[in-house]
Every structure is written in structure tokens, then in C-alpha cells.
Amino acid sequence: xxxxxxxxxxxxxxxxxxxxxxxxxxxxxxxxxxxxxxxxxxxxxxxxxxxxxxxxxxxxxxxxxxxxxxxxxxxxxxxxxxxxxxxxxxxxxxxxxxxxxxxxxxxxxxxxxxxxxxxxxxxxxxxxxxxxxxxxxxxxxxxxxxxxxxxxxxxxxxxxxxxxxxxxxxxxxxxxxxxxxxxxxxxxxxxxxxxxxxxxxxxxxxxxxxxxxxxxxx
Numbered sequence: 001x002x003x004x005x006x007x008x009x010x011x012x013x014x015x016x017x018x019x020x021x022x023x024x025x026x027x028x029x030x031x032x033x034x035x036x037x038x039x040x041x042x043x044x045x046x047x048x049x050x051x052x053x054x055x056x057x058x059x060x061x062x063x064x065x066x067x068x069x070x071x072x073x074x075x076x077x078x079x080x081x082x083x084x085x086x087x088x089x090x091x092x093x094x095x096x097x098x099x100x101x102x103x104x105x106x107x108x109x110x111x112x113x114x115x116x117x118x119x120x121x122x123x124x125x126x127x128x129x130x131x132x133x134x135x136x137x138x139x140x141x142x143x144x145x146x147x148x149x150x151x152x153x154x155x156x157x158x159x160x161x162x163x164x165x166x167x168x169x170x171x172x173x174x175x176x177x178x179x180x181x182x183x184x185x186x187x188x189x190x191x192x193x194x195x196x197x198x199x200x201x202x203x204x205x206x207x208x209x210x211x212x213x214x215x216x217x218x
Contacts, residue, residue, distance in 0.1 A: 005210035008182030039099035042069035043136025070122035108140040153180035
């Protein structure tokens with residue numbers, strides 16, 4: 001499949017002329033990513049992972065578009081779209097379904113802790129075609145499977161570099177690319193990616209950087 005990285009956490013996957021988009025948030029080129037999409041997977045409700053007005057507009061303009069998301073996100077979209085309820089699906093951890101011709105398995109359940117005074121929200125990680133794993137805002141390692149392509153949240157208010165590296169070590173995917181890098185400047189990006197690349201390689205993971213709009217076959 002063809003994987004295209006957009007700014008921050010948004011990923012577009014294409015296979016056999018069909019398109020699946022993950023986390024079209026407000027830090028990303030979401031309108032561009034959603035063009036021609038058949039399905040959207042949303043990991044959680046934060047705006048950097050779902051730009052609600054843009055997704056609502058896409059659902060209105062494309063009556064074949066379907067969205068899969070945690071229950072709270074699904075309910076929010078259903079309230080804004082009369083008659084689109086059948087195309088908006090609630091996802092729980094441990095489910096298995098098909099979206100835009102891709103097989104999808106879900107993992108996790110909650111967002112990583114930011115601070116005890118900040119409520120924890122639902123977060124779903126998605127494994128697509130037993131290949132690409134997008135964890136959303138979590139370091140949940142999928143159980144019982146092997147991941148071929150890992151999308152690594154490089155930086156967030158809820159993480160530190162040691163946890164990022166340990167996540168890569170824990171999953172041990174043959175290849176990895178970055179997501180959730182929208183808050184890093186070039187200096188910070190260089191430091192964190194250097195740790196991930198160097199230490200990940202010791203455990204069999206080849207880490208590569210993707211620029212916004214850059215594509216790779218996986």
C-alpha cells in the first residue's frame with residue numbers, strides 16, 4: 001500500500017484505488033488528505049486528531065464516506081449530521097472490521113495521561129492490513145500480533161523521549177516513521193529522531209523520517 005504522511009498525526013493509505021485516512025486533525029492538511037477518501041479512522045477526540053468541521057464537510061460532500069471512531073467522537077459527528085448515522089461507526093478496543101477495503105483491528109482504550117487534573121479520554125489504536133499501526137495518543141503495544149510498519153508519536157504533552165524509545169523497542173517493527181511531531185522545531189526533531197533511530201536499530205527497527213506530503217510504499 002501507499003502511505004502518505006501529512007503534518008502531525010494524519011496519515012493517508014491507498015490500495016487498489018481505495019483510500020483510508022487516519023486522524024485528519026487541525027494541524028494537518030486534512031482537506032487535502034480526505035480528497036477521494038472512502039473511510040476515516042479517528043483515534044480520539046482531540047482537535048489535532050480530528051478537525052470536526054472539515055470531517056463534517058467531507059461527510060456532507062461525499063455520501064460514500066464512512067467514519068470509525070470512539071463512541072464520544074461518533075456521537076458528536078452524528079449530532080451534526082442528520083441522516084448520516086449509518087456511515088458513522090463507534091469503535092471499541094478488540095474489534096475487527098473492514099474499511100475501504102483494508103482490514104482493521106483496534107487496540108488500547110484510553111489516551112495517555114497528561115496530568116491527573118486533566119480528564120483521560122478514549123483512544124483507539126488501529127492496525128491496518130496486519131501492517132501499519134497508528135497508536136493515536138498512547139504507547140499501547142498491540143498484543144498477539146507482529147507489526148510491520150510502526151507510526152511513532154515522537155513528541156507530546158503526555159510523553160518523554162525515553163517512553164518514545166521504549167515504545168519502539170517494545171513493538172520491534174522492522175520499519176518505523178514518525179507522527180505527532182507538529183510541536184517540535186528542527187532542533188528538537190533532530191534530537192528525538194536521533195535517539196529513536198540509533199536505539200531502535202539495536203532491536204531491529206529501521207526508522208526513517210517522512211516530510212509532510214511525502215509518500216512511501218509499505
